[in-house]
Amino acid sequence: MERTDFVHCIAPLFYCTASDSVSGDTRYKQLREWNIILATSLTEVVMEHYRVQLDAGDFIRTETINDLYQCVKSKQ
Numbered sequence: 001m002e003r004t005d006f007v008h009c010i011a012p013l014f015y016c017t018a019s020d021s022v023s024g025d026t027r028y029k030q031l032r033e034w035n036i037i038l039a040t041s042l043t044e045v046v047m048e049h050y051r052v053q054l055d056a057g058d059f060i061r062t063e064t065i066n067d068l069y070q071c072v073k074s075k076q
Contacts, residue, residue: 001069006072014038023065025066
């Protein structure tokens with residue numbers, strides 16, 4: 001799994017933010033659309049594409065998309 005592939009996979013979920021402005025350094029929980037529904041969608045996409053189960057603690061411990069990528073990678 002490459003970081004850029006991960007970013008491209010999840011960027012469309014951030015529906016109020018242009019996908020091309022989402023990067024590894026994006027602090028995803030500070031985006032306007034961040035909420036429990038988006039967290040659930042993100043969990044499902046990660047499970048579908050990477051076969052990794054994210055939980056609430058993973059979202060608490062991560063701040064950026066790079067952090068989230070590292071979390072997913074560590075669980076593979």
